[in-house]
Amino acid sequence: MKFIVSSSALLKQLSGINGVITSSPVVPILENFLFEVSEGKLTVTASDLQTSMITEIDVESKESGSIAVPARILLDTLKNLPEQPVTFSIDEDTYAVEISSDNGKYKLSGENATDFPKVPTVNDGYSFNVSTDIFSKAVNNTIFATSNDELRPAMTGVYMKLTDTNATFVATDGHRLVRYRRVDVAEDIDHPIIIPRKALNLLKATLPSDNTNVNVEYNATNAFFKFNNIQMICRLIDERFPDYENVIPMDNDNEMSIDKGEFLSSLRRISIYANKTTHQVRLKITGSELQISAEDLDFSNEANERLSCEHDGDDLEIGFNAKFLIEMLNNVDSKEILMKFSAPNRAGLIFPKNGDENEDILMLVMPVMLSNYN
Template sequence: ENASSVNLTASVLAEAINKTIFAVSNDELRPAMTGVYCQLSSQHFTFVATDAHKLVRYRRLDAKAASTTAFILPKKALTLLKSALPVDDVNVAIEYNNTSAFFKFGNINLVCRLIDERYPDYEAVIPVNNPNKLHIDRLAFLGSLSRVAIYANKTTHQVRLKITGSELHISSEDIDFANEAHERLNCQYEGEDIEIGFNARFLIEMLKNLSSEEVVLEMSTPNRAGLLLPQGGDENEDVLMLVMPVMLNSYA
């Protein structure tokens, strides 16, 4: 009762789930973050997921609702929904009330209970002034990180990005096993030279979940979050991925 509804194509919904679900938290002490936050408005449709180390905001400009609302969908329900969605552009009707969401397509009705929690103010953690911008080929960056990460500390997975001019140096070390790795990539860079540390697993996961040829990594200072943004692609899609840095050891 008192249900509102919105319509999405199956392919758009699948893309929204795929782009966000990997960033959902498994921390049961923060139940709001164990689901994907859905915001519907007359301007756009937004899916958000975060585990406090990384955050994804997936926004569709071609999907709109009559009224503004927001709810949290559990990860398990979205995983089930994703596997049930058809590959073609079938229309999916999403109905929701204060306690549940209903997904209807073809002859399938999927009902899921919403997570009854307040979602953190994610907009507040997205940095706005990021003068340092690294433009790089996504697959080259992904390949280099994947190789260098093998030699990183197995607990922190820390990699160091050092950007000087148009060169990106990626390095890692594991002092316990006397391992280290260094790679150098050409890039396009605007801003001051910077040295910043990230968890390689998070960056790799994000790059794998993007599909554009080129990405931009926007940064401000080594202790503030970095933003990973795809370049080009679908104009109705607005994808923002945020990753928290890790503190670098100063002796390296």
């Protein structure tokens, strides 16, 4: 089997799907790309068993066939070649691969394509279309709040549910929670799924910014995403997602509005002086003034700053993990934020004050118990 392809075009497509391949796969064949040539098209598959990505590229070839090609050595070769047509010659008996460029030949040994695991298909599922812009926003606004705790697998992904009124995306790690809703995406499906973090990170890295559409199909076990000439299939997390609605406190009659940039800058400075284990910062709201302070008794470090804010409610003193607050504020695309509280031992809520009218973002962060309330 022989085919000719542009070196830079092939590199671009392979780089888009290479993130799936792990350095120590479950089976050695997964260190390879699966190449399948048919009718002038090269289909390339990368997989780690849980997630598979497939891309297509036009090639010059009158033949058809398949081979598994070592991913790392092929990518390294293409990265160091200038843009030019390269010829792949494959011996289907010995699985030897020869790449010919303008001024060189590179030989590597491939593997039998039949050993490569079959990619699952999504049958009898649900489907909808969404713009890459909206889907990227939903992923970016939730993925940072997923958990790394493999003992609680449901929290290591993003929960997605579509109804006839909106699409809801939720992520939580037990200390913080983000609920992202879009009213401009609605399908009468009402079949929630949990998409793994790795799959969403891969999508985040490959989704185009030209606002094309993503076609999403899913059933009880797998989700399938298709955009431009890339497809991704991932196994869903088969666990029950926590009852997140019950965690959100309802009676939050203590409200504070503040400039996000000022608050974020202050938190970054104050957190330098916080305890390196708890990262605890203290927020003391008195009238229209917010005092942010932190101390690390082990090293006699302490810092405090005062900021002006708009406040409606009783004076309040509450503690939070600064790392969580900073990460959440980093993901708020609004000049001002609104924080709502009910009590020092109840979760605080963060909302953007001015955002897209089609989106509804709620961020929840659990408090850190202060040793004393002055």
